[in-house]
Amino acid sequence: MLALDVLDEKNALKIAEETCEYIDSIKIGYPLVLGTDLKIIEKIKNLTGKEVICDFKVADIPSTNEKIAELTLNYADGIICQGFVGKDSVSAILNIARKKNKKVIVVTEMSHPGATEYLKNVANDMADMAKNLKVDGIVAPSTRVERLKELKKIVGDLFIISPGVGAQGGDLKEVLNVLDENDYVIIGRAIYESENPKESAKNYKMQISTF
Amino acid sequence: MLALDVLDEKNALKIAEETCEYIDSIKIGYPLVLGTDLKIIEKIKNLTGKEVICDFKVADIPSTNEKIAELTLNYADGIICQGFVGKDSVSAILNIARKKNKKVIVVTEMSHPGATEYLKNVANDMADMAKNLKVDGIVAPSTRVERLKELKKIVGDLFIISPGVGAQGGDLKEVLNVLDENDYVIIGRAIYESENPKESAKNYKMQISTF
Numbered sequence: 001m002l003a004l005d006v007l008d009e010k011n012a013l014k015i016a017e018e019t020c021e022y023i024d025s026i027k028i029g030y031p032l033v034l035g036t037d038l039k040i041i042e043k044i045k046n047l048t049g050k051e052v053i054c055d056f057k058v059a060d061i062p063s064t065n066e067k068i069a070e071l072t073l074n075y076a077d078g079i080i081c082q083g084f085v086g087k088d089s090v091s092a093i094l095n096i097a098r099k100k101n102k103k104v105i106v107v108t109e110m111s112h113p114g115a116t117e118y119l120k121n122v123a124n125d126m127a128d129m130a131k132n133l134k135v136d137g138i139v140a141p142s143t144r145v146e147r148l149k150e151l152k153k154i155v156g157d158l159f160i161i162s163p164g165v166g167a168q169g170g171d172l173k174e175v176l177n178v179l180d181e182n183d184y185v186i187i188g189r190a191i192y193e194s195e196n197p198k199e200s201a202k203n204y205k206m207q208i209s210t211f
Numbered sequence: 212m213l214a215l216d217v218l219d220e221k222n223a224l225k226i227a228e229e230t231c232e233y234i235d236s237i238k239i240g241y242p243l244v245l246g247t248d249l250k251i252i253e254k255i256k257n258l259t260g261k262e263v264i265c266d267f268k269v270a271d272i273p274s275t276n277e278k279i280a281e282l283t284l285n286y287a288d289g290i291i292c293q294g295f296v297g298k299d300s301v302s303a304i305l306n307i308a309r310k311k312n313k314k315v316i317v318v319t320e321m322s323h324p325g326a327t328e329y330l331k332n333v334a335n336d337m338a339d340m341a342k343n344l345k346v347d348g349i350v351a352p353s354t355r356v357e358r359l360k361e362l363k364k365i366v367g368d369l370f371i372i373s374p375g376v377g378a379q380g381g382d383l384k385e386v387l388n389v390l391d392e393n394d395y396v397i398i399g400r401a402i403y404e405s406e407n408p409k410e411s412a413k414n415y416k417m418q419i420s421t422f
Binding site for chain 2: 005007029030031033034035037038056057058059060061062063064067068071072082083084085086087088089090110111112113114115116117118119122125126163168189
C-alpha cells in the first residue's frame with residue numbers, strides 16, 4: 001500500500017501513475033486533500049484503477065465522525081479512524097461505511113515514538129474493540145514487530161495495514177514474517193521521496209513477492 | 212465560541228454573519244472544510260472579523276501533523292490537536308504555529324460518552340503535557356464539570372475551550388462557575404440547528420455576560 005503523502009495534485013497523480021503497477025492500494029491523508037480537495041480521490045482511482053483509502057485518523061465525537069465519514073466515503077473505498085476516542089465514535093463511522101459498502105480501519109498503535117506514551121498501553125484493548133465491532137482492519141506498527149505480532153493475534157481475521165517500513169526504520173523482512181497475504185505493508189516516503197518512485201515501488205514489490 | 216459544524220458554504224456564511232455580533236470566536240471542523248475547502252476560512256474571517264480556529268483534532272505522526280498544521284495555519288488563527296498521539300506529534304504542530312504566530316489547543320478529555328473509555332484515564336497527564344509544552348489552550352468537557360474543574364487546575368494559565376453545553380446536555384451555569392474570562396464555552400448545534408440562530412446566539416451571549 002502506497003502512502004501518497006505529497007501535497008499537490010500534479011505530483012500525486014504523477015507518482016500514482018508511475019507506481020500503480022507495483023502496488024495494491026493507495027492511502028492518502030489530509031495533507032493531500034487539504035492541498036487539493038476530495039475529488040483528488042476520484043482522479044487517482046480513474047488513473048490507477050486502485051483502491052483509495054483515506055487515512056484521516058478521524059478522532060472526533062460521534063456526530064462529527066459521522067459527517068466526516070459520509071463526505072469521505074462518497075469518494076474513497078475506506079477510511080482510517082482512531083480507536084482511542086471510544087466505541088461510540090468508531091461505531092458512528094462504521095454505520096455510514098456499512099451503508100455505502102466501504103471499509104473501516106481502526107488505528108490501534110501507531111509507528112512513531114510518541115505512540116508509546118498513551119496509545120501503546122491501550123492498543124490491545126482497542127484491537128479487541130475493533131474485533132468486537134467487526135470493522136475491516138486495524139493499523140499496527142512495523143516499527144515494533146513484537147507489538148505487531150501481539151496485535152495480529154488479538155484481531156484474528158481482520159486485516160492489518162502496517163506503517164513504519166522505510167523512512168521510519170521498520171525492517172521489511174521482520175514485518176513480512178508476521179503478516180500474511182491479507183495484510184498490507186505501507187510504504188510512503190521511501191517511494192514518494194525517492195529519486196525514482198517507480199523503481200522504488202518495483203523494488204519493494206519484488207522483495208515482498210519473493211519473500 | 213460558535214462551533215460552525217454545517218456542511219455547505221452558503222449556510223455556514225449565513226449563520227456566521229447572523230451570529231457574529233454575539234460571539235467571540237468561530238470554530239470549524241473537517242466536515243465544513245471537506246464540503247468546501249480551506250478558503251472557507253478566509254471567507255468567514257472577512258465576513259465576520261472574528262478569529263477562526265480549526266478543530267481538526269489532528270492525530271497523526273509528527274511529519275504528517277506538521278504538513279496539516281502548515282496548510283491549515285496559512286488560513287486559520289489556531290488549530291486543535293489530539294494529545295493522545297504523544298508529545299512529539301503535538302510539538303510538530305507547535306513548531307509550525309510558533310513560526311506563524313498562531314494558536315495550538317490540545318484536546319485532553321472530550322465531551323462524548325466514548326471519552327470515558329480511554330481518554331479520561333490519561334487526560335490529566337495530557338493536560339500536564341500541554342502545560343509543559345506551553346501550548347495556548349486545552350479542550351476540556353462541559354459534560355463532566357468535576358473533570359473540567361480538575362483539568363483547569365492542572366493547566367493554570369492556559370485557556371480552556373469547553374464543548375458540551377447545549378445538544379450534548381452540559382449545564383451552562385455550572386460550567387461558567389468553573390471557567391474564567393479567558394476561557395471559552397463552545398456552543399454548536401444549539402445555535403446552528405436552531406430555527407433562529409441569531410436569537411439563540413444572542414440568548415447565550417446574554418446568559419454568559421450577565422452571569
